[in-house]
Amino acid sequence: MIEFAAPRTALKRSDMAIKTYKDLNVFSESYVLALEISRATKRFPGPEQFELARQLRRAARSIPANVVEGWAKRASVAEFKRYLQVAIGSCDECKFWLEMSRDEGFLAAEECSRLENRFNVLGAMLKSLWKRWKNFQS
Helix, strand or coil: CCCCCCCCCCECCCCCCCCCHHHEHHHHHHHHHHHHHHHHHCCCCHHHHCCHHHHHHHHHHHHHHHHHHHHHCCCCHHHHHHHHHHHHHHHHHHHHHHHHHHHCCCCCHHHHHHHHHHHHHHHHHHHHHHHHHHHHCC
């Protein structure tokens, strides 16, 4: 069963100033999802902890890390957007590793679909922020 999340914006409500990366919904969502991936991969068998699980955790953690690093360089629109592009790539990479985890029998199909859907939503949030960033500069 595919679960559809309510559409979210990458930014906080418009009446709230964006002062730090923690004010970005896209950061909060990606951080929580990275933690969820970390918990899910701890159930993988021992040998896969150093292979598949490690790759999936690395890709998932890369998303909020790139949002943070891009935020630190936000004075340059091009530089911030470059880090968002890396985060978008890591988001897609997570979906690949999830499929591999499902197909190798380490992740149930239902859990895989739920997580893939979360990464689809997160990817849309990142792409939206990438397209609209110039309008939201502080």
